[in-house]
Amino acid sequence: xxxxxxxxxxxxxxxxxxxxxxxxxxxxxxxxxxxxxxxxxxxxxxxxxxxxxxxxxxxxxxxxxxxxxxxxxxxxxxxxxxxxxxxxxxxxxxxxxxxxxxxxxxxxxxxxxxxxxxxxxxxxxxxxxxxxxxxxxxxxxxxxxxxxxxxxxxxxxxxxxxxxxxxxxxxxxxxxxxxxxxxxxxxxxxxxxxxxxxxxxxxxxxxxxxxxxxxxxxxxxxxxxxxxxxxxxxxxxxxxxxxxxxxxxxxxxxxxxxxxxxxxxxxxxxxxxxxxxxxxxxxxxxxxxxxxxxxxxxxxxxxxxxxx
Amino acid sequence: xxxxxxxxxxxxxxxxxxxxxxxxxxxxxxxxxxxxxxxxxxxxxxxxxxxxxxxxxxxxxxxxxxxxxxxxxxxxxxxxxxxxxxxxxxxxxxxxxxxxxxxxxxxxxxxxxxxxxxxxxxxxxxxxxxxxxxxxxxxxxxxxxxxxxxxxxxxxxxxxxxxxxxxxxxxxxxxxxxxxxxxxxxxxxxxxxxxxxxxxxxxxxxxxxxxxxxxxxxxxxxxxxxxxxxxxxxxxx
Numbered sequence: 208x209x210x211x212x213x214x215x216x217x218x219x220x221x222x223x224x225x226x227x228x229x230x231x232x233x234x235x236x237x238x239x240x241x242x243x244x245x246x247x248x249x250x251x252x253x254x255x256x257x258x259x260x261x262x263x264x265x266x267x268x269x270x271x272x273x274x275x276x277x278x279x280x281x282x283x284x285x286x287x288x289x290x291x292x293x294x295x296x297x298x299x300x301x302x303x304x305x306x307x308x309x310x311x312x313x314x315x316x317x318x319x320x321x322x323x324x325x326x327x328x329x330x331x332x333x334x335x336x337x338x339x340x341x342x343x344x345x346x347x348x349x350x351x352x353x354x355x356x357x358x359x360x361x362x363x364x365x366x367x368x369x370x371x372x373x374x375x376x377x378x379x380x381x382x383x384x385x386x387x388x389x390x391x392x393x394x395x396x397x398x399x400x401x402x403x404x405x406x407x408x409x410x411x412x413x414x415x416x417x418x419x420x421x422x423x424x425x426x427x428x429x430x431x432x433x434x435x436x437x438x439x440x441x442x443x444x445x446x447x448x449x450x451x452x453x454x455x456x457x458x459x460x461x462x463x464x465x466x467x468x469x470x471x472x473x474x475x476x477x478x479x480x481x482x483x484x485x486x487x488x489x490x491x492x493x494x495x496x497x498x499x500x501x502x503x504x505x506x507x508x509x510x511x512x513x514x515x
Numbered sequence: 516x517x518x519x520x521x522x523x524x525x526x527x528x529x530x531x532x533x534x535x536x537x538x539x540x541x542x543x544x545x546x547x548x549x550x551x552x553x554x555x556x557x558x559x560x561x562x563x564x565x566x567x568x569x570x571x572x573x574x575x576x577x578x579x580x581x582x583x584x585x586x587x588x589x590x591x592x593x594x595x596x597x598x599x600x601x602x603x604x605x606x607x608x609x610x611x612x613x614x615x616x617x618x619x620x621x622x623x624x625x626x627x628x629x630x631x632x633x634x635x636x637x638x639x640x641x642x643x644x645x646x647x648x649x650x651x652x653x654x655x656x657x658x659x660x661x662x663x664x665x666x667x668x669x670x671x672x673x674x675x676x677x678x679x680x681x682x683x684x685x686x687x688x689x690x691x692x693x694x695x696x697x698x699x700x701x702x703x704x705x706x707x708x709x710x711x712x713x714x715x716x717x718x719x720x721x722x723x724x725x726x727x728x729x730x731x732x733x734x735x736x737x738x739x740x741x742x743x744x745x746x747x748x749x750x751x752x
């Protein structure tokens with residue numbers, strides 16, 4: 208008897224390719240979206256509305272962005288809310304210096320002294336961060352990154368929680384990362400073109416659902432661009448593949464249910480106790496590689512480059 | 516085919532694959548677990564190989580899709596048959612319901628209904644409130660009408676004060692503990708989670724367990740504390 212899963216659909220392509228957040232470059236691509244909807248057994252519209260509700264409970268309730276008339280204290284609170292949101296979900300910690308930089312950058316943009324980053328600029332910045340990081344990835348970092356992905360029942364890994372970019376073995380991924388590093392070091396334009404396409408897709412996807420579910424917080428980003436803090440949040444979401452949905456309480460309940468089912472003890476290695484990020488209970492990615500001080504500094508630089 | 520050509524071809528295929536699709540970005544548990552078709556929502560089940568082992572125990576989700584983990588990468592998700600358990604959400608009562616961790620009782624009684632011992636003694640699984648497993652014990656005696664069981668206490672020597680959940684299951688004819696009865700809670704006390712520096716953060720959550728002025732890992736650099744969860748160092752950006 209064959210189980211319905213693991214989601215293995217017809218492979219459309221196999222080819223070296225990307226990855227973004229995570230050392231992943233290269234991958235097999237399957238068209239899984241239709242399969243996911245089918246396997247979930249719920250009409251897409253119903254599923255979408257449910258997802259929007261989960262977004263409102265997550266990023267919609269737990270983050271407060273400041274506005275044009277906000278005080279410094281309110282801007283500081285908004286930075287703290289984003290930092291806390293990310294930390295609680297992924298164990299990625301915003302340092303004090305970074306907090307101050309974001310407070311300053313956010314204030315500049317909200318007061319109109321700096322322009323918002325367009326979505327194209329945001330995607331370009333993410334590509335630059337990836338290419339730079341890949342070019343400087345050590346063998347040890349690459350190995351750790353690859354091992355951070357949790358294996359599927361078939362022993363393969365996937366860089367996206369939805370597996371929309373497909374699966375590959377750790378051996379295949381190792382080769383792809385090595386190739387990507389080589390291309391990055393050479394400054395290969397083809398790699399950037401492919402990464403740009405993937406990054407644009409990732410950013411556009413998030414912008415689409417965030418603006419639809421939370422128009423007050425994200426409704427204007429399609430037309431006006433993003434503030435530094437919004438850019439950080441989208442970058443975090445892309446790197447960790449955290450959809451930003453569900454409150455921390457909901458995530459805790461989901462993780463508790465998984466632990467109980469798996470009879471997992473607290474001492475068991477490979478699980479951080481957080482939902483996302485490195486060794487995330489729900490989905491694990493080597494996010495720390497692409498979400499570090501250097502990456503955030505580059506993001507802030509791009510934001511500051513948006514002269515009025 | 517030259518690399519550049521391959522990449523451009525890939526780019527086109529990417530575009531064709533994704534363009535026009537609104538992919539709701541949510542985690543599908545079937546990515547990292549084995550899944551099977553319809554069953555009773557929230558019920559436990561076990562899948563069995565032809566040789567009788569291993570027996571993967573999983574749970575149906577709200578949509579009746581069964582999700583389970585296999586125990587070894589040397590096995591696939593394939594199986595020969597499924598045994599489904601019964602779903603029970605009974606509210607049970609534990610006695611004692613309050614336990615002094617410095618002198619825990621040797622056994623306890625759980626009362627309620629449906630704790631059948633027909634195919635073997637029911638089992639009591641202990642979990643922390645956040646889902647981490649503590650231990651299991653088998654009942655030593657049970658009422659013929661399923662209204663109570665007596666079971667020894669598991670090893671609570673490494674347990675801290677707090678509420679814990681007890682889940683009772685009883686076995687199928689084949690001995691699989693997938694018939695759920697319900698759960699009870701107990702309040703354990705007299706052994707607080709240590710906070711060595713007294714800063715209000717338990718050692719397990721404190722980057723600097725012996726420095727009351729710091730707890731967060733971005734307060735002065737990396738996180739000293741990595742003895743308990745070595746998989747969770749401090750990632751600062």
